[in-house]
Amino acid sequence: MDSVITEKLMQLGIEPTTLPTAPRPEPTRTEYRARICVLPLPACAVCGGQGITTRVIQTTAGPRWLDLCLPDVTAVMPPSRMPATLEGILADLREVAAEVAADLGIKATLSVWTDETGWQDEQHG
Numbered sequence: 001m002d003s004v005i006t007e008k009l010m011q012l013g014i015e016p017t018t019l020p021t022a023p024r025p026e027p028t029r030t031e032y033r034a035r036i037c038v039l040p041l042p043a044c045a046v047c048g049g050q051g052i053t054t055r056v057i058q059t060t061a062g063p064r065w066l067d068l069c070l071p072d073v074t075a076v077m078p079p080s081r082m083p084a085t086l087e088g089i090l091a092d093l094r095e096v097a098a099e100v101a102a103d104l105g106i107k108a109t110l111s112v113w114t115d116e117t118g119w120q121d122e123q124h125g
């Protein structure tokens with residue numbers, strides 16, 4: 001996941017190794033809390049505003065704090081792996097229902113309602 005974040009930072013013109021050095025090997029909960037509870041808040045890595053969230057990313061130069069303001073959290077957030085369409089969501093739901101029915105050795109009925117098709121019952125197992 002750090003590679004996706006690192007790539008997004010590079011796209012934004014931010015060299016990850018220039019971010020503030022984080023404790024090795026991993027900050028404690030207290031260190032995380034202290035990072036976002038001190039005033040002044042650390043600067044957002046993207047816009048320079050107040051960083052109200054923080055995380056540690058691994059870089060070639062070691063762990064670095066990635067402080068972000070709330071709007072910029074989405075700027076470096078990895079893309080969702082969730083389906084983006086209704087058809088994709090329903091396909092995932094059908095797959096899980098079929099797997100559960102097979103694992104339990106039962107017949108299961110999945111009742112799905114959509115605005116387009118109304119109620120549909122699907123038999124699995």
Ligand SMILES: [Zn+2]
Pocket residue numbers: 044045046047048049068069070071072
């Ligand atoms: Zn920002």
